[in-house]
Amino acid sequence: MKNLIYFAFLLTFTFGFSQKKTESLKIQHSENAKVHFKDSPVLFFTNTDSLILQVHPQAMLIDSLWINKLIKSPLYDKELYILGEDEMFVADLEELSTELLKSRLKHLNSKTPFKIQYNPELEQIIRTYLQKRKSSISTIMERARYFFPMFEEHLAKYNIPMELKYLAVIESALNPNARSRAGATGLWQFMYPTGKFYNLEVSSYIDERSDPYRATEAACKYLASLHKMYGDWSMVLAAYNYGPGNVSKAIRRAGGSTNYWNIRKYLPRETAAYVPAFYATLYIFEYAKEHNLKSKEKAISYYATDTVQVKRQLTFSQITETLNIDIEVLKFLNPQYKLEIIPYIEDKNYILTLPIKDIGNFVSNERLIYAYADLEDSKEERPLQELIKLEEKITHKVKRGEYLGKIAAIHGVEESNLKKWNNLKSTKLQVGQNLVVYTKNTNPIAAVKETPTNDDNKEQTYYIVKLGDSLWSIAKKYSNVSVQNIKDWNNIWSVKSLKPGIKLKILN
Structure with missing residues (x-):
């Protein structure tokens, strides 16, 4: 209906x-x-x-x-979610008593295939997330409204518990461009060999580990195969983080037990904290309303x-x-x-x-x-090039409120070039930071010699931008006018500059 x-x-x-x-x-x-x-x-x-x-x-x-x-x-925010090893855990939280938490965890355990049991460590983790990650959780909840419907479709296809959508939260904070220090990439943090095993292409142009659809499909196949091996979803979580081979070693050290809580002491600290972090995330999302947690925006x-x-x-x-x-x-x-x-x-x-x-x-x-x-x-196929001096550059000092895309637009350069010129691994900037900028028609490797055009004899007219216009559609209205001409004549560096009502100079 x-x-x-x-x-x-x-x-x-x-x-x-x-x-x-x-x-x-x-x-x-x-x-x-x-x-x-x-x-x-x-x-x-x-x-x-x-x-x-x-x-x-x-x-x-x-x-x-x-x-x-x-x-x-908030889909573009880069949020820290996983608790650091040096972070102090919160022992008390007025809004969540121990008895209330026990009751809620018992309810979650009854409706999920996971073995969710109360223990003091899990209680501390939940309380710490609620106190120290409230802003991050709101951001991630906004991302979840975008990604979770697609996750749920794939999880249902492979008959995997819907709760495993929360796995991507602790893996990447739902950032498809997330990359760990070890090189794990994407929403589901695939390492290169695992990604290749599940046919995720990685080349100079493309990294399908960052493709939400393809990576989610691969993650579901991987999770399904792990469950066939262990028959226990808590063990699947441990194997996803630590690797099946390493979990098998922990099983041997635990005398052959395949119960997660029995082998936990044989796992490294990160993996031992991984499953409780998943349970804490599951609890927080399922009881978000009770803790007054909501998305930052409704967009x-x-x-x-x-x-x-x-x-x-x-x-x-x-x-x-x-x-x-x-x-x-x-x-x-x-x-x-x-x-x-x-x-x-x-x-x-x-x-x-x-x-x-x-x-x-x-x-x-x-x-x-x-x-x-x-x-x-x-x-772009222009043969005449010459090397230029590195002195032909400027330095931009980052001001409050500026971000990489804004600075790129100010100087008419690509954001990717700004990152390359300054060896930036992320888009985060500090106020007062100096950035090297090679301005228009300047490149640290080569600059192109062009025959200057004479616009003095051309008739100047103006065009008022209308709703639905693009640089391309405007250029087509005039003979011998290109998109680049319009950009140069009007100092346009981004499509964001093209708004209804703007007057564009046209030389024709």
Whole structure:
């Protein structure tokens, strides 16, 4: 019934918008030859018909609000969750008496396949999390509203207890880009050999351990195989953290017992604390309401997305400039692409995940997007290069409120380059920190010599940005005007700068 109501609402919503005046972009297409005309990524075909892309201003406004919420949501925070060995444990917590905790743990034990028993150490861990990690838990709960539905779908497929979704909380704090000092990566913290065993590709371009869907599928297969070995979910947790071979050694030292609590004293400190940490997380999430724990925001619950298989190599920037999708959204939905490049290799299925509202635009304009990518790639093939001096750089002192993306936008450089130039392993910055910045057309390795263009004889006009515009669609309105021209003339470095009402200078 819920789905029927939702479908009826969509029909009404769509019909209501269809009565409004819409803007349209006409694109000629066919199955025949294509020709590029100078800087304009236009396709012409011999058998033409017309495809009209409609842009509803009201829908675009809703989309922009959605993106704004997504970018500013806690999904991008990097939170510390696991307790450190040197942290003092909380002995007392007024809101949680020992008797109340015993009663709740008994209830959890009765409805889960895990052997959850009260012990003073577990009580201390739960109390410490509730007191010292309250902010982090709220952030992770927000991430959980996004990831847990997908986890639950996979867990159900492999007949694995739903409670194991909390395993990803203690592994990565639900950060798909999490990476441990040992090299474990992604939501489920796969090491390289385990990831390869479960067919998670790792290359210069891609790390599928960070792909939420593929990594979750692999994690479920791994958990299912561990349960076949041990027949006990607490032992599965220990083996997931410490490795099956090491757990087998602990079983031998415990005289052959396969009860987790019997072998626990033969496990290293980290693994001995791992299962109690899981039980503590299970308790906290199941009794979040009783402890007044809630998500930091209501922005993220579930966002409809869809996938499309790419047919040529594409960069996130090319997708951003053609479809006007914020690059941070692309990064969030496609964390497996390490260089913000989706590769194309025959017999490989590399997919692009987009908000469902953008999938139709991508499919309808696929040939044009690839044509634009061809043009952009061809511009990079410039033979004349010369080394430049390292003195041709500036130093940026980090001010309060600044973050890496903001500093990159100020200087018109890529965030990834800022990290590379300053050997940054994360995006965390300190106020007063000095960053090396190589400004526009400057690179510590090479700079390109170009023939300067003479814009003095060109007529200057202005274009007012409308809802639904992208740099690409604006460039197509003028002859011999490229996306890069508009960027240069108006000092635009990010798609975030393109907002309705902005006046753009056009030389034509």
